Amino acid sequence: MKKLVAFLESRAGASTFWRAFADEPVPRRHAWLFALGSAVLFALVVQVITGLALALAYAPTPDHAWESVKAIQTKLPAGAVVRGLHHWGSSAIVVLAALHLARTFLFGSYRKPRELNWLVGVALLLLILAFGFTGYLLPWDQKAYWATVVGTKVPSAIPVVGTAASRVMAGGGAVGAATLTRFYAVHVILLPILTLGLVALHLLLLRKHGHAGPTDGPDPREPFFPYQAARDAVVGLAVVLLLFALAAGSPAPLERVADPSDTSYVPRPEWYFLPLFQLLKFFKGPLEPVGTAVLPGVSMLLLALVPWLDRGASRRPRDRKRVLVAGGLVGAGILALLVFGALDAPKVKPKSGLGSGDVPDPRLLGGLAAYERRGCASCHGSETSPPPALPGAAALPPLASRPIAWSAEAAVAHVSEKSPKPAAGGADGAGGEDPDKDIPSLLGYVAALKDGGSFAKLPEPIRVGGAAIDREDCRQCHQIYGDGGRRGPALQHLLGKRDEPWLVEHFKDPKKLVPGSKMPKYAYLSDAELAAMAEYLLALP
């Protein structure tokens, strides 16, 4: 051991380096506040580790990005944890960096000769925000897509250079494949390189000039190791435990896959961009660049110039009252904008793309109803009960895990042969036409089960209503999820425009409410079924 230490010392100067590192005198007073910078560093390390893991599975193309994130979240071992840590880590870094900045500002630690390190810190703050902005797009869900549509368009209101800046950001005129590859490259290559360099410079400059407490004279000091090192370790542990708790308690969200044709989506930025978002609402028309560029630009410039604006000799807060009040007002203003932005949230909760919160396609619900009606469960079991043992034979494997892939013809023949036909013109209104009309829906339902779909937890009205909509073939004339005929209006965004009584009334006698409507009357369906259909339609995004 001693030999190894001697070898490393003579070849690499390791011991000399360690002594210089460990014996650095650091202030004893406010020592916990000085650990805030370390907290940012630890959160950054968490982002590097989890980001690297995510990059192993993520695919940066519009056709696969959402799918790969969904697979990370639902299929990969520890995927939800890794993504949860990365998601919450991004917010934690912003909070911790803001606290670290507030501490530095309060203590006047940016005073001569530490001006350059303040500048490096401001640059790092901008890099953190750039990480957040570019990372937000990558899951390619509705939130990601629409927030980036707005985010990349914001600069275009700036005179002269605006449109060009917007095009370079988006990689063209619209958010698409080029935007995704651009944001991905910036997020995982350019920003990490810059951040690594600036963090190294930040630490080097810190060590060159030492810590600066809120005092003028010499303050009591102690060596970094073991005192501050122990505090840093506690802070690091707290950061990691907090992130684990957040990741476990509130998983990273994933909404439905980005859909440029969905015009009902109200984009929301990540919370730390809410102040900017809110400014956008105050400055309209020709004044817009004031909110999007001038105010944020001037604020950042002022922040960078703080060491030159506050040049007194004393670092004590009581000698810097004017500066502290000014800084406090700006900070309070940013917080107020943040709160107003948060209160301005849309009332409709966005739909999750992860299953239970989603409204499935009516075809799948029709398939589920057919599955129940045809008694498939008596051999194959259902989502909630495993397949029962059959007389004289072992139980079949559950359909969801069945590896056999049948051709469509074989599957149709199997269903038609094995299950009793629904009674023609039966009470459920299945109609007397083709008794096997429901088989395509049934097969679609089984395929969705194999894909990990889950329907057991859906509210009763959604299941009943969706099945009825499939059975009555509303898609002959109406589009649902962009699929169907165009004789009638597309069935979407109904929430807020129509309510349940209106819809039920309209099902019974369309002409009464919409003069000239060619829609047939559905008064022969039960009131309960009509109400369920209305509820289903209102739940559609």
Added chain:
Amino acid sequence: MPTRRTFTLTALAAGAAAFASVAGAALTFALSPLVKRRAEAGASLDLGAANDFDSVVSGAAGAVEVVVERKIEDGTMTRRVRERLAVVKDPSSPSGLAAVSTTCTHLGCGVAWNAEKKAFLCPCHGGVYGADGRVLAGPPPRPLAKAPLAIAGGRVTVDPAAFEA
């Protein structure tokens, strides 16, 4: 014979120029989206059967929204994307109909036709457009993109170039 001094300076300058040209090549690549690509002409977009829009012609509906799928050149790949267009009355179009883009000209959110207010409403910052795409209220700087529709053989088509961003 060059002196050592001129040789050193020349070598340094040449080396710097070499790396600058590498950066220049990369930068050209990165800034290429500044040049707008021309949309391919001729590929007209089918919006549906002519009688799908009878309600617009008769005035019963101010606008009928359709979702169309089309191939676009997107970065390095060709992709199919779904877009939403609205079909409205337009006396200046030979067919009497026009398609209006549902992309708000302010910040790119999707606008939707509101039958009661007879206007396209943007959910983001309150932009309001008339059925003809003109700005009625709110922050949008320009009217919605609009293109005349052609009707041939009972099908309604539009040239998608008008909606290229």
